Amino acid sequence: xxxxxxxxxxxxxxxxxxxxxxxxxVDLANAKMSLNPFDEIAVEEAVRLKEQGIASEVLVVxxxxxxxxxxxxxxxxxxxxxxxxxxxxxxxxxxxxxKILQVIADDEAxxxxxxxxxxxxxxxxxxxxxxxxxLGRPQGTFxxxxxxxxxxxxxxxxxxxxxxxxxxxxxAIVTTDLRLNEPRYASLPGIMKAKSKPLATKTPADYxxxxxxxxxxxxxxxxxxxxxxxxxxxxxxLVVKLRELGVA
Amino acid sequence: xxxxxxxxIEDYRFLLGEVLNFDEAMGELGIEVDATLAEAVLEExxxxxxxxxxxINREGxxxxxxxxxxxxxxxxxxxxxxxxxxxxxxTSLSAHPEFGGQGLPFILxxxxxxxxxxxxxxxxxxxxxxRGAAEAIAAxxxxxxxxxxxxxxxxxxxxxxxxxxxSGAGTDLALLKTxxxxxxxxxxxxxxxxxxxxxxxxxFGGNVVHLVLARLPDAPAxxxxxxLFLVPxxxxxxxxxxxxxxxxSVGALEKKMGIHAQPTCxxxxxxxxxxxxxxxxRGLAAMFTMMNAERLMVGIQGLGQAGGAYSQAAAYARERLxxxxxxxxxxxxxxxxxxxxxxxxxxxxxxxxxxRALAGWTALHLDRAQRHADAAERARSDALxxxxxxxxxxxxxxxxxxxxxxxxxxxxGHGYIREWGMEQFVRDARIAQxxxxxxxxxxxxxxxxxLGMDDGKVVADFFARIDTDLAAAAGDVGEVAAAVGQALALxxxxxAALKDAxxxxxxxxxxxxxxxxxxxxxxxxxxxxxAVPGDTPQHTAKRAVAQFYVRRILPQAEGLAAKLSAGSASxxxxxxxxx
Numbered sequence: 072x073x074x075x076x077x078x079x080x081x082x083x084x085x086x087x088x089x090x091x092x093x094x095x096x097v098d099l100a101n102a103k104m105s106l107n108p109f110d111e112i113a114v115e116e117a118v119r120l121k122e123q124g125i126a127s128e129v130l131v132v133x134x135x136x137x138x139x140x141x142x143x144x145x146x147x148x149x150x151x152x153x154x155x156x157x158x159x160x161x162x163x164x165x166x167x168x169x170k171i172l173q174v175i176a177d178d179e180a181x182x183x184x185x186x187x188x189x190x191x192x193x194x195x196x197x198x199x200x201x202x203x204x205x206l207g208r209p210q211g212t213f214x215x216x217x218x219x220x221x222x223x224x225x226x227x228x229x230x231x232x233x234x235x236x237x238x239x240x241x242x243a244i245v246t247t248d249l250r251l252n253e254p255r256y257a258s259l260p261g262i263m264k265a266k267s268k269p270l271a272t273k274t275p276a277d278y279x280x281x282x283x284x285x286x287x288x289x290x291x292x293x294x295x296x297x298x299x300x301x302x303x304x305x306x307x308x309l310v311v312k313l314r315e316l317g318v319a
Numbered sequence: 320x321x322x323x324x325x326x327x328i329e330d331y332r333f334l335l336g337e338v339l340n341f342d343e344a345m346g347e348l349g350i351e352v353d354a355t356l357a358e359a360v361l362e363e364x365x366x367x368x369x370x371x372x373x374x375i376n377r378e379g380x381x382x383x384x385x386x387x388x389x390x391x392x393x394x395x396x397x398x399x400x401x402x403x404x405x406x407x408x409x410t411s412l413s414a415h416p417e418f419g420g421q422g423l424p425f426i427l428x429x430x431x432x433x434x435x436x437x438x439x440x441x442x443x444x445x446x447x448x449x450r451g452a453a454e455a456i457a458a459x460x461x462x463x464x465x466x467x468x469x470x471x472x473x474x475x476x477x478x479x480x481x482x483x484x485x486s487g488a489g490t491d492l493a494l495l496k497t498x499x500x501x502x503x504x505x506x507x508x509x510x511x512x513x514x515x516x517x518x519x520x521x522x523f524g525g526n527v528v529h530l531v532l533a534r535l536p537d538a539p540a541x542x543x544x545x546x547l548f549l550v551p552x553x554x555x556x557x558x559x560x561x562x563x564x565x566x567x568s569v570g571a572l573e574k575k576m577g578i579h580a581q582p583t584c585x586x587x588x589x590x591x592x593x594x595x596x597x598x599x600x601r602g603l604a605a606m607f608t609m610m611n612a613e614r615l616m617v618g619i620q621g622l623g624q625a626g627g628a629y630s631q632a633a634a635y636a637r638e639r640l641x642x643x644x645x646x647x648x649x650x651x652x653x654x655x656x657x658x659x660x661x662x663x664x665x666x667x668x669x670x671x672x673x674x675r676a677l678a679g680w681t682a683l684h685l686d687r688a689q690r691h692a693d694a695a696e697r698a699r700s701d702a703l704x705x706x707x708x709x710x711x712x713x714x715x716x717x718x719x720x721x722x723x724x725x726x727x728x729x730x731x732g733h734g735y736i737r738e739w740g741m742e743q744f745v746r747d748a749r750i751a752q753x754x755x756x757x758x759x760x761x762x763x764x765x766x767x768x769x770l771g772m773d774d775g776k777v778v779a780d781f782f783a784r785i786d787t788d789l790a791a792a793a794g795d796v797g798e799v800a801a802a803v804g805q806a807l808a809l810x811x812x813x814x815a816a817l818k819d820a821x822x823x824x825x826x827x828x829x830x831x832x833x834x835x836x837x838x839x840x841x842x843x844x845x846x847x848x849x850a851v852p853g854d855t856p857q858h859t860a861k862r863a864v865a866q867f868y869v870r871r872i873l874p875q876a877e878g879l880a881a882k883l884s885a886g887s888a889s890x891x892x893x894x895x896x897x898x
Contacts, residue, residue, distance in 0.1 A: 085323070085325070100855070101329070101855050101856060101857060103328070103329070141355075141359070144359060145359070148359070148363070256363065256366065256367055256403070256407050257363050257407075258406065258407040258408045259360065259363075259364075259407060259408030259409060259411065259412060259421055260408050260411075260421065261408075262356070262359050262360055262363060263356075263421055265359075266356055
């Protein structure tokens with residue numbers, strides 16, 4: 072079985088984002104970028120399935136700027152076998168990404184598509200679900216455990232009040248949550264091998280997908296700065312204040 | 320609370336791509352590594368240092384090592400961290416591919432050493448000594464010893480230690496007494512006691528490979544009668560494993576000022592079986608292969624400690640609110656607004672970034688010295704590395720300690736208590752000025768041996784390279800280049816004056832001369848970094864720190880030159896009994 076893992080290059084989770092002066096977006100110039108942490112978990116899971124002999128090949132795919140090569144190399148260093156970069160210099164919205172992935176999935180026929188549940192930059196949480204709909208395949212989102220059983224996959228999800236386990240027939244789409252696994256450190260030999268693993272570069276046009284944005288960003292701004300607190304004289308004063316603020 | 324370590328990847332990228340022409344340098348040596356791959360390697364190594372090694376640094380310091388039934392117990396987490404480090408292949412980075420190494424260039428090794436030292440110096444020493452032992456074995460041992468020991472040292476399954484010092488023989492190894500009696504043609508029984516043996520034993524599992532200096536029965540007195548022996552903790556058994564306990568033991572653990580997580584052992588060798596490495600009575604030359612590698616690494620420890628301390632201090636200074644703004648209008652400003660705090664931070668930063676560049680330049684010559692196709696180029700680079708080794712060892716560890724103290728000072732009282740981790744930097748950094756040849760000895764090596772190499776042509780070659788780069792500088796960079804040029808002129812005068820100095824004069828001058836040399840060499844790197852065109856925040860910052868360096872650090876050159884020209888006479892006015 073082939074596993075396909077779409078990944079995204081995002082602002083590193085350790086970096087405090089700075090909004091551009093003109094409010095058009097987050098300033099990414101010279102900022103440290105890395106593999107989206109949820110996608111890293113998806114890569115790890117795919118590599119583990121390969122090590123267990125369940126998967127035969129792990130294909131990683133990214134849609135983004137040329138520099139997205141870096142995160143593909145990271146995934147290859149972790150143990151993925153080959154990569155496709157769909158190069159696009161403008162921002163691509165989730166629907167267009169899902170459409171590109173749909174065409175690649177039709178070509179490659181993966182038995183399982185593993186994605187991070189969301190990217191930590193825009194928190195859209197849409198691509199996995201859209202892709203499942205476009206492909207007409209079952210989806211298991213927010214997986215905290217994944218077991219392949221013959222031509223089915225058992226996906227355990229953390230839901231309010233407990234765990235829910237779904238049984239999906241393969242091929243399927245699964246999105247990963249934080250507790251699915253703890254991704255490995257890439258080894259030095261892994262990094263060295265990654266440089267000679269195949270990485271194909273394509274464009275959205277190669278897949279016949281129009282990536283023109285359908286959404287308009289009106290404004291991006293920093294969260295409001297927390298204001299100074301006030302001192303209340305006693306409990307009664309506190310209650311009055313809370314009522315004024317409409318929280319009690 | 321300590322800040323998580325941020326590996327200086329952006330600075331490495333800048334140096335590789337825009338200052339040191341890394342891709343071109345690798346191309347010339349036929350090494351198939353480009354800056355992109357180098358950065359990927361450094362990034363992943365940095366992640367391990369930040370996520371696995373920094374978090375166990377303070378506990379390692381507080382817990383320390385202990386001795387149980389003659390075996391060393393390292394602090395909690397160290398054995399696990401070592402296994403993770405070796406499984407990821409980091410001990411194999413610059414090792415020879417023939418024995419399982421990745422054969423990556425030394426510049427990556429030295430910068431990995433920097434990140435190790437910034438996050439956990441005690442841990443880094445295990446890796447450094449293992450690499451040093453492997454390099455000495457690779458250069459001097461017989462093929463069967465190489466085949467037995469190098470794959471395990473490269474993978475980190477086994478570790479290395481170097482055993483030179485005895486209670487009566489430190490800087491002067493001519494006095495050492497440990498003996499080696501021949502048992503057969505190639506096996507010897509080594510007997511004696513060594514002190515200050517870093518990584519002498521541990522609980523990581525696997526063998527501990529000691530390289531021990533000892534005397535053969537008929538050896539001449541002095542340093543010409545010292546041989547080098549490979550003495551493993553475990554000897555080969557009949558089934559191809561290494562399970563037989565050799566007769567070497569840890570007599571005690573030294574109690575010391577810093578690097579508490581590093582087991583510094585008193586080692587007893589009681590007729591321990593060992594094999595000769597290299598020629599009889601040529602042990603010191605063989606050991607110098609290990610020591611030269613270690614000296615560069617120790618210099619980098621100073622750099623790493625100052626860099627790690629700087630990051631903590633800079634983050635603290637941006638957040639700590641104390642005092643009024645300079646115009647008196649605002650109270651409770653971040654202390655980074657105060658001139659004196661900026662002075663302290665910039666003094667450390669200008670050393671760290673200048674030193675990082677100089678270490679990178681030197682490391683590239685280390686690779687040229689070993690891998691260039693042209694023998695003359697190899698010799699030229701080898702000589703430059705030899706010249707710069709004492710400068711890096713002593714210069715970087717002195718400035719590294721001073722930097723750790725400055726960074727600690729930024730914290731005020733909080734720097735003196737344990738919670739912020741700053742006093743550990745100060746205690747850990749201190750040893751690097753002392754071991755691997757004290758900094759005084761390094762300075763005498765520079766003045767007494769290195770300046771005279773090839774009749775002064777090596778140092779002249781180095782100065783000429785600085786001239787070339789300074790001459791190319793123009794515009795805003797001109798001021799930086801001019802200041803470095805003036806300091807270089809002082810250094811040239813001092814070099815000429817020392818050429819004919821007697822031993823007493825040279826000894827009195829050496830430390831100040833080495834400092835002057837280091838300041839000029841880093842000034843040269845600042846001139847090169849400031850000359851890089853570009854207007855990103857990084858480029859602008861480089862030019863700003865370069866200005867600080869030439870205006871506020873480099874003027875020390877004049878004071879040092881004045882001290883040097885005053886000579887050593889005043890050192891000998893007091894008779895010894897008056898001290």
